[in-house]
Amino acid sequence: MESGPEKSEISVDSTQPKEQTPSPLVAAFQREHPDWVKEIIYALGETTVVVPREHILEVCSFLKTWPESRFDFLADICGADRGVEEEPRFEVNYHLFSTTKYHRWRLKVVLNEEDTHVSSVTGIWRTANWHERETYDLFGVIFDGHPDLRRILLPEDWQGYSLRKDFPLRGYEPYSLK
Amino acid sequence: MSSTTLPPQFEVVDRPLDTQMTISMGPQHPSTHGVLRLELVLDGEMVVKATPDIGYLHTGMEKLFEYKKYQQGIVITDRMDYLNPLGNNLAYVMAGEKLLGLEIPERAQTIRVLMCELQRIGSHLVWLGTHALDIGAMTVFFYCFREREKILNLIEAASGGRLTPSYFRIGGLMMDLPAGFENRCIQFLNDFPKAVDEFHTLLTGNRIFQKRTQGVGYISAEDAIDWGLSGPCLRGSGVALDIRRANPYTGYEKYDFEVPVEMDCDVWARYMVRMRELKESHKIAVQALSRLKPGPVKADAPKVVLPDREAMKTHMDALIHHFLIVAEGFDVPAGEVYHAIEASKGELGVYMKSDGGPKPSRVHFRGPSFVNLSALPDMAKGEMVADIVAVIGSLDIVLGEIDR
Incomplete structure (x- = not known):
């Protein structure tokens, strides 16, 4: 993300306007709660706010009710693995949407491999339930306070977390129903 | 919310076997x-608790994306929501185009709108046929599939595939529409409103259908937003949210159409929303067809878009580009995007993350069926077992997209 598109050699015309200046909303948010914002990234017309892990619950409940943002709709939660060598290794992305203001933000929490715990936001949006179960299932991110943190797509006795970069594409061994 | 009005015997407790099953x-x-x-916990015929168990169709598609080049990923998207493959193609290629910063020609955009709306009609027809079949109205199914066949023939004419078209490419379309397509499309669009009237005749006034759907599977607007419902399920709860209007893409802001909303919050409301959407999609398709003007269907980006066959035979650089794109793929600038479109079932979002190479570092699909199904326990609580079937039908789920 930080390296930016201009480093690439690809010769396609980047005629689309890229938002590089902070939007008033993000600036206001940062003014209000500077310690909740680790970093703000604008790229490709999208706003990403990197949030310290310990503040994610407060940030989400604040953004849901803050009259300026009104992010009442959690579109998606998805994990990402930056690579085995990277530190911090994992990301959890929260895609927020407002059903009244029609704008979108991405909140990002980064996690170290040794400590993949993050607070669950199921108490704020109930839709987070299955998204968090999926992220737990595929990346092994543990959502503290989740009411029912079980595997969702893979069988309960599955070994490992399949979307991690060090998990081989075809698995370790053929899975059999014991 | 229905849970507050339930009598006390609907609490899940450790009861003796003879009362709960x-x-x-x-x-x-x-x-x-x-x-x-x-997994249904029943008290007599009433559902106390419903727990969906998914994952039977999990094939690790999101893992597979990371091992395939960008253009190879398009065929995987066909297999997710197999009733709306063009919608999946669109979400995927638009995420890629956003990362690349590609400008798509006007004609390609219009054809994308046209094909997506045809596909939406096709998807809704499968929903209508199977939903009615579940409830016990068998005839509708045949009428729906008769119409859907015509749409599949159109899609086949354009792309060569009926269920797995892979018609959209990063940077435009696979190829232009074939000769005679517009006439066939006009023929279909002229006949279609009559078919919708037939569906209404068969179902909407039917007392049995009304009794099976009205007041069943209630979910309020606040709960629907909280559960992340989208598409017709959300609009059936009285929230006028359509991503084609909220965050327009592919030029949808230039089309004149209504966003159908129903206030009843039940299976009937979701039925009515989709029935009205059939007509709105028809309206958009007619407008798109009338706006088709000759022009290129591929972006001017020789390193990303495959060259024309003719150019390949006469120009050396075209041949080199073709070879490089097929053999090595194209590098996509590092970055991440989340692109959401209004698929036939709701918000279909694609999160795509690139680290600069020819293969994505992460692709995630936010499937509307996945999220809509997660709200099922809330809607099913306190209903009869037979009504669960109606509620599932009204959610219009496709397991290929849920399990990925």
């Missing part, structure tokens, strides 16, 4: 629309 519905049940298993 747990049964497993599916995964081979014909009305679960694929391999979905529901």
Whole structure:
């Protein structure tokens, strides 16, 4: 993300306007709660706010009710693995949407491999339930306070977390129903 | 919310076996629309608790994306929501185009709108046929599939595939529409409103259908937003949210159409929303067809878009580009995007992350069916077992997209 598109050699015309200046909303948010914002990234017309892990619950409940943002709709939660060598290794992305203001933000929490715990936001949006179960299932991110943190797509006795970069594409061994 | 009005016997407690019973519905049940298993806790015929169990169709598609080049990923998207493959193609290629910063020609955009709306009609027709079949109205199914066949023929004419078209490419379309396509399309669009009237005649005034759907599967607007419902399920709860209007893409802001909303919050409301959407999609398709003007269907980006066959035979650089794109793929600048479109079932979002190479570092699909199904326990609580079938049908789920 930080390296930016201009480093690439690809010769396609980047005629689309890229938002590089902070939007008033993000600036206001940062003014209000500077310690909740680790970093703000604008790229490709999208706003990403990197949030310290310990503040994610407060940030989400604040953004849901803050009259300026009104992010009442959690579109998606998805994990990402930056690579085995990277530190911090994992990301959890929260895609927020407002059903009244029609704008979108991405909140990002980064996690170290040794400590993949993050607070669950199921108490704020109930839709987070299955998204968090999926992220737990595929990346092994543990959502503290989740009411029912079980595997969702893979069988309960599955070994490992399949979307991690060090998990081989075809698995370790053929899975059999014991 | 229905849970507040339930009498006390509907609390899940450790009761003696003679009052509460747990049964497993599916995964081979014909009305679960694929391999979905529901664990139902019943009190008599009433559902106390429903727990969906998914994952039977999990094939690790999101993992597979990371091992395939960008253009190879398009064929994987076809297999997710197999009733709306063009919508999946569109979400995927638009995420890629956003990362690349590509400008798509006007004609390609219009054709994308046209094909997506045809596909939306096709997807809604499958929903209508199977939903009615679940409830017991068998005739509708045949009428729906008769119309859908015409749409599949159109899609086949354009792309060569009926269920797996892979018609959209990063940077435009696979190829232009074939000769005679517009006339066939006009023929279909002229006949279609009559077919919708037929569906209404068969179902909307039917007392049995009304009794089976009205007041069943209630979910309020606040709950619907909280559960992340989208598409017709959300609009059936009275929230006028359509991503084609909220965050327009592919030029949808230039089309004149209504966003149908129903206030009843039940299976009937979701039925009415989709029935009205059939006509709105028809309206958009007619407008798109009238706006088709000759022009290129591929972006001017020789390193990303495959060259024309003719150019390849006469120009050396075209041949080199073709070879490089096929053999090595194209590098996509590092970055991440989340692109959401209004698929036939709701918000279909694609999160795509690139680290600069020819293969994505992460692709995630936010499937509307996945999220809509997660709200099922809330809607099913306090309903009869037979009504669960109606509720599942009204959610219009496709398990290929849920399990990925």
